[in-house]
Amino acid sequence: MLDVADLVTAYGKIEALKGVSLRVESGRITCLLGPNGAGKTTLMMTIAGILQPRRGTVRLDGQELTGLTPARIVAQGVALVPENRLVFPQMSVHENLLAGAYQRRGRGEIASDVERMYARFPRLQERRAQLAGTLSGGEQQMLAVARALMSRPRVLLMDEPSLGLAPLVVAEIFRIVGELNRDGTTIFLVEQNAHMALQVAHHFYLMEQGRVTFSGTPGELAEDEVVQRAYLGARRAAG
Amino acid sequence: MIDFLQNTIDGVMTGASYALLALGFTLIFGVMRRLNLSYGPSIMVGAYLGTLAHLHLAAGPLGVAAVTVAGAVLAGLYVERLCFAPMAAGAGIAAMVSSFAIWMQLEQAAILVLPRHTYPFPPLASATAWLGPFLLRLDQLIMLASALVLALGVQALLYGTRFGLALRAIIGNPTAAHLVGIDVRRATVLAFALASAVGGVAGFLVLASDAQVTPMFGMWATMKGLIAMMIGGLGSIPGALVGGLLLGVVEAQSQWYLGPQLRDLAAYVLLFACLVWRPGGLFGAAPVRDLARGRSL
Amino acid sequence: MDDYLVGVLSNIGVVSFVALSAYLLLLTGAISFGQQAFFAIGAYAAGVATALWGWPLAAALALGAAVSAAAAAAVGLPTLRLHGLYFAVATLAFAEMVRLLFELARYQVEIDGELVGPNGADGFRGIRYIFEHDLGPLQFLALIYGLLAAVLIGFMLMERSRLGVALRMVGEDEVLASLNGIAVARLKILAAGLAGALAGLGGGLYAHLTTYVEPRMFDVMLGVHSLAYGLIGGLGTAFGPLVGVLIDIGLLESIRPLAGYRMIVFGGLVALLLIARPRGLLDEAAVHWLQRAWRPRRRP
Incomplete structure (x- = not known):
């Protein structure tokens, strides 16, 4: 469904992505694991159009996304839940959700989608009038996910949703990820928490120093080896 | 007592023009987090075009108003294109200095076209009326009404429309605004144009009540708008209104009781005191963190 | 050298002091629109000292610098917690x-x-020290550039010292600097005082160069120009502000035929320059490159 081919993104002279190719299958959860600085966030930002690649392509169902503005990419059906959540702090929870539907027309449908989000995330309903900046980290993460879903994406990209959250909240987030997927959402997840990610993923990639170094299903590689490579970036561990 | 009240009335009227200037200023700053020093000079370009229309095409007040607003918007978009659009996220100071360079440019261009020191500007309405013991000027009442209506209008736009939602999203977090599908570039340019139009209205009303225009107007407009905006609170619309009115009243009272020389001094003392005691302004929140670190200016 | 050239060069030298003053604050991350105030204070103080009290020039210049430094440190205190645009305004x-x-101040003898x-808004005439003591324009020019050279050497020594590193750290991130044990408040007051002294010294020289000062010379335009010089010339070295002044005053004076259009050309050029180089001509990268090109290459 989402095809990334030979993607190169650079900051000045430093290439953060050195030719990344991977594929996100429709209806599945695909995970990307890797140590800090591997280029995971750069990849997400490039797919979302915030960063421009120097080379390579991103396609959604065969349609070229490379070179489109972030707004056009959202319209094509790709929504990113960014790292560190990035909610609109001075806007209410409700307004944040409406902003998520910015590209869509039809007030009635948007309103019923908002209600659906409240049903899925009851905490957000309790805090619907509260300013998003005053929410806890876990609540902000839920709001960021709900906001992304409001655009009715075909693919949901999530960049480190567990970052800085307490273990119980992380478990809750991953429960929601699984639930969303069962309801038919295609998810591409970047994580450092390999243990949690491998429990939900159908397929995963390992990324080290701007390159994809492994592709397979969670059963294919022992978890401790994945963890070792994902955390320590130790290619040596593989041989 | 009558003097004091008459001064207050006069101050509110003058303050209305400051409020209008601050309104456009605060809109630009709110959305871009950058200071546009060329704000006043762009309005002046509009006013000079309006004066040309008045001198050569015998345009009446409404025609001049339209030309002034259109000219201010065009000049504003030129400034945006040259000084703000090409600047990267961390280059707030460069953008500000660049807008200063363009200020010099616009001012000289205006002087080249109309080289005399003063030119007549068509007055809007010179009627006066007595309300009990108080003297009121019709054109100043129009100014006050315009300030209130435009402030309410901008507030309604920000909090009641899709475009307003987009602007507030950009103010909150530009990256996240991109990610929810807002065309940040387009919304920013529109906000800039809107702010310049508000400034154009302000410029027209001020000059019409003075019945003349000089090349000093650009600097005057930037300074008064900046002071009123900072007193009221950066990025706050009620703040722009109250900051402008307060500045007007303080100026009027100090002019009457302390003399014209101390009038300007009183305005700067007020500004300095406001900044030191309440850095966020009367209506602004405390300066946000990235701003506090001086990153985005 | 003809008198015209000496005049232009003197002007460039004197204005460089205010530009360096704004640059010093910029290093600590503070944008000041107000260094012209200390230029003015220095000009008036030094002028009063020679013209009214009969002090020697050196003592008068020192007084101007000292009074300006004290005033700048005093303003630094209440504005300590202000940042960015708040500080600038x-x-x-x-x-x-x-x-x-100064428009109100009268002190005549x-x-x-x-x-x-x-004499209030009419200004302060008759600062005639250099005529009374037979200092020629060339000699005064030498004095200006001698002092400027001393200041630049001071900057170069500072950049290599702990103080210079500390100032740049405060400029990068105050919170981080304080976590690294830097007394941020004290350092900022010190920087404000030093910047005030620089501007004050320049002001004292200016008053004696022109023999006449008036309040309207020290308006916002001078302040914003001073800040702009650093950004045009480059923030990587103390020579940056000088290059900025040289481009503005030097270049503009030399293309007189353009008189009516000079701001149109210059304003546009500066805007384009800042798009290409947002930290000025001599930015940190350019300075680094120049240093490497200058030094003979060593084999590793």
Whole structure:
């Protein structure tokens, strides 16, 4: 469904992505694991159009996304839940959700989608009038996910949703990820928490120093080896 | 007592023009987090075009108003294109200095076209009326009404429309605004144009009540708008209104009781005191963190 | 050298002091629109010292620098917690207050049947020290550039010292700097005082160069120009502000035929320059490159 081919993104002279190719299958959860600085966030930002690649392509169902503005990419059906959540702090929870539907027309449908989000995330309903900046980290993460879903994406990209959250909240987030997927959402997840990610993923990639170094299903590689490579970036561990 | 009240009335009227200037200023700053020093000079370009229309095409007040607003918007978009659009996220100071360079440019261009020191500007309405013991000027009442209506209008736009939602999203977090599908570039340019139009209205009303225009107007407009905006609170619309009115009243009272020389001094003392005691302004929140670190200016 | 050239060069040298003053604050991350206030204070103080009190020039210049430094440190205190635009506008407000106070200030003494001294908005005439002591324009030019060279050497030594590193750290991130054990508040007051002294020294020289000062010379335009010089010339080295002044005053004076259009050309050029180089011509990268090109290459 989402095809990334030979993607190169650079900051000045430093290439953060050195030719990344991977594929996100429709209806599945695909995970990307890797140590800090591997280029995971750069990849997400490039797919979302915030960063421009120097080379390579991103396609959604065969349609070229490379070179489109972030707004056009959202319209094509790709929504990113960014790292560190990035909610609109001075806007209410409700307004944040409406902003998520910015590209869509039809007030009635948007309103019923908002209600659906409240049903899925009851905490957000309790805090619907509260300013998003005053929410806890876990609540902000839920709001960021709900906001992304409001655009009715075909693919949901999530960049480190567990970052800085307490273990119980992380478990809750991953429960929601699984639930969303069962309801038919295609998810591409970047994580450092390999243990949690491998429990939900159908397929995963390992990324080290701007390159994809492994592709397979969670059963294919022992978890401790994945963890070792994902955390320590130790290619040596593989041989 | 009558003097004091008459001064207050006069101050509110003058303050209305400051409020209008601050309104456009605060809109630009709110959305871009950058200071546009060329704000006043762009309005002046509009006013000079309006004066040309008045001198050569015998345009009446409404025609001049339209030309002034259109000219201010065009000049504003030129400034945006040259000084703000090409600047990267961390280059707030460069953008500000660049807008200063363009200020010099616009001012000289205006002087080249109309080289005399003063030119007549068509007055809007010179009627006066007595309300009990108080003297009121019709054109100043129009100014006050315009300030209130435009402030309410901008507030309604920000909090009641899709475009307003987009602007507030950009103010909150530009990256996240991109990610929810807002065309940040387009919304920013529109906000800039809107702010310049508000400034154009302000410029027209001020000059019409003075019945003349000089090349000093650009600097005057930037300074008064900046002071009123900072007193009221950066990025706050009620703040722009109250900051402008307060500045007007303080100026009027100090002019009457302390003399014209101390009038300007009183305005700067007020500004300095406001900044030191309440850095966020009367209506602004405390300066946000990235701003506090001086990153985005 | 003809008198015209000497005049232009003197002007460039004197204005460089205010530009360096704004640059020093910029290093600590503070944008000041108000360094012209200390330029003015220095000009008036030094002028009063020679013209009214008969002090020697060196003592008068030192007084100007000292009074300006004290004033700058005093303003630094209440504005300590202000940042970014808030600080910039507070310094602007202060500078305008100073200018307006000079418009009110009268302190005149009769010397040789003539009233000499600050006379409000009419200015301060008769700062004639260099004529009375037969200092030629060339000699005064040498004095200006001698002092400027000393200041630049001071900057170069500072950049290599702990103080220079600490100042740049405060400029990068105050919170981080304080976590690294830097007394941020003390350092900022010190920087404000030093910047004030620089501007004050320049002001003292300016007053004696022109023999006449008036409050409206020290308006916002001078302040914003001073800040702009650093950004045009480059933030990577103390030579940056000098290059900025040279481009503005030097270049513009030399293309007189363009008189009516010079701001149109210059304003546009500066805007384009800042798009290409947002930290000025001699930015940190350019300085690094120049240093490497300058030094003979060593084999590793």
